[in-house]
Amino acid sequence: MSMVETTPGAWEPKIVAFCCHWCTYTGADLAGLNRMNYPANVRVLRIPCSGRMNPQYALDALNKGCDGVLVCGCHPGDCHYSTGNYFARRRMLVFKRLLEYQGLEPERFQVRWISGAEAGKFRDTVTEVVEQVRALGPLHLNHELVLSGMEVE
Amino acid sequence: MSDIQEAMRSRAKELLESGEVNAVIGWEAGRFENQTTPLITSQAAKTQRLVFNEYCVNNLGKYPRDLTAKGKVAIFARGCESRAIIRLLSDEVIKRENVYIIGIGCPGMRDRTTGELLKKCAECRHGDPVIYDEMLGEPQAKPATQERFAEIQKIEALPRAEREAYFTNAFSKCIRCYACRNVCPCCTCRQCFVDQRREGWLGKQNNIAENRFYGLTRVMHVGDRCIECGECERVCPMDLPLMSLNRKVIYDINNLFGEYETALSLDEPPSALTTYKVDDVEEFM
Numbered sequence A: 001m002s003m004v005e006t007t008p009g010a011w012e013p014k015i016v017a018f019c020c021h022w023c024t025y026t027g028a029d030l031a032g033l034n035r036m037n038y039p040a041n042v043r044v045l046r047i048p049c050s051g052r053m054n055p056q057y058a059l060d061a062l063n064k065g066c067d068g069v070l071v072c073g074c075h076p077g078d079c080h081y082s083t084g085n086y087f088a089r090r091r092m093l094v095f096k097r098l099l100e101y102q103g104l105e106p107e108r109f110q111v112r113w114i115s116g117a118e119a120g121k122f123r124d125t126v127t128e129v130v131e132q133v134r135a136l137g138p139l140h141l142n143h144e145l146v147l148s149g150m151e152v153e
Numbered sequence B: 001m002s003d004i005q006e007a008m009r010s011r012a013k014e015l016l017e018s019g020e021v022n023a024v025i026g027w028e029a030g031r032f033e034n035q036t037t038p039l040i041t042s043q044a045a046k047t048q049r050l051v052f053n054e055y056c057v058n059n060l061g062k063y064p065r066d067l068t069a070k071g072k073v074a075i076f077a078r079g080c081e082s083r084a085i086i087r088l089l090s091d092e093v094i095k096r097e098n099v100y101i102i103g104i105g106c107p108g109m110r111d112r113t114t115g116e117l118l119k120k121c122a123e124c125r126h127g128d129p130v131i132y133d134e135m136l137g138e139p140q141a142k143p144a145t146q147e148r149f150a151e152i153q154k155i156e157a158l159p160r161a162e163r164e165a166y167f168t169n170a171f172s173k174c175i176r177c178y179a180c181r182n183v184c185p186c187c188t189c190r191q192c193f194v195d196q197r198r199e200g201w202l203g204k205q206n207n208i209a210e211n212r213f214y215g216l217t218r219v220m221h222v223g224d225r226c227i228e229c230g231e232c233e234r235v236c237p238m239d240l241p242l243m244s245l246n247r248k249v250i251y252d253i254n255n256l257f258g259e260y261e262t263a264l265s266l267d268e269p270p271s272a273l274t275t276y277k278v279d280d281v282e283e284f285m
């Protein structure tokens, strides 16, 4: 992480990954234990279950300067609380579409199921998301842009 | 409509005089020409002020929430009011025995200045009450003149950058008066996240990022419970295209989880986002 910030002037994507405690967070841990390399652009935040993922967390992250958000949970059927990720799946399907509809690039909000054993999948997913977002460039959400006459007939 | 108005006045009077209800919710003439305003009264004499005409633009459906604590209320309900009441009932905000629903068929309401059919009424698919205790006059079976998801499909067809510009422009106008929340029959949380200052979900700044945060969170909170009454969009002083956000969620629910329309009767299956199927659409593998 420090590496990213000590390169002055160069923009580096900042990704926050909301990871379920019981699977993806453990998977990320395993990736670390196995000394796998993955980009330091990702900040892992632990949530108790993907069902705990509040859409507001993602909105807030994007507002506060993150360039992308990744949400990870247990594979459907494997949720520690049995059904949390089934609810999360419905909610995230709808939320992702809403974000894209109002203009966010699809790459900037992604959801993946990654189990505690899938350290490799965690590394690959994170790398992929970082590279996709890097290609898009920084996210400017707060620019004041007032276009007149932008109406949908 | 004038005979309905007469019937409204006499029924309201009877109900109040007999003590069957504590209050009546309807409309009265406003201060301007062709304008009405909600009337809530417990006095039988005041029921003579009730009016019903083409300018009863307010959806009264949320008022029972604030009134049923003191006992039963009678409410005049068109399609939108009746669905708002179903919303309140299924969200357990009010009890069925505390509302007396007097149904009225609705031909669609008009704008006070232009005389045109309101946008929300052109889009409305249920002008007649879907639940009532008694009916005044005949159902109107008003057709919806506007395709339900036409607006959504039009916006979806735009290139991404244009959609971003469209909504950024819209959110930049929002003054966060929260009128859209206050009027919404789904927004009945005792404490709304926008008022939780200490938790700090939302800052006090008025900028696009915060406005977007509010706007999108509102849509997600209302989500599958939106009855598509269009009140939020009607009351917005800054003319934000709020229905094009609310209906987007409903459109996707329709496409992903099957045909969906909420608050049409009291015994509906759980709403789309409060349930799941093991074999739902999978995109996140």
Ligand code: SF4
Binding pocket: B173, B174, B175, B176, B177, B178, B179, B180, B181, B232, B235, B236, B237, B238, B239, B240, B242
């Ligand atoms: S009514 Fe309009 S201006 Fe007011 S908070 Fe809602 S969207 Fe913003």
Ligand code: SF4
Binding pocket: B180, B183, B184, B185, B186, B187, B222, B225, B226, B227, B228, B229, B230, B231, B232, B233, B246
């Ligand atoms: S979000 Fe708007 S259209 Fe939907 S129920 Fe609330 S006020 Fe009505």
Ligand code: FES
Binding pocket: A020, A021, A022, A023, A048, A049, A050, A051, A073, A074, A078, A079, A080, A081, A082, A084, A085
């Ligand atoms: S415990 Fe991992 S998704 Fe529910």
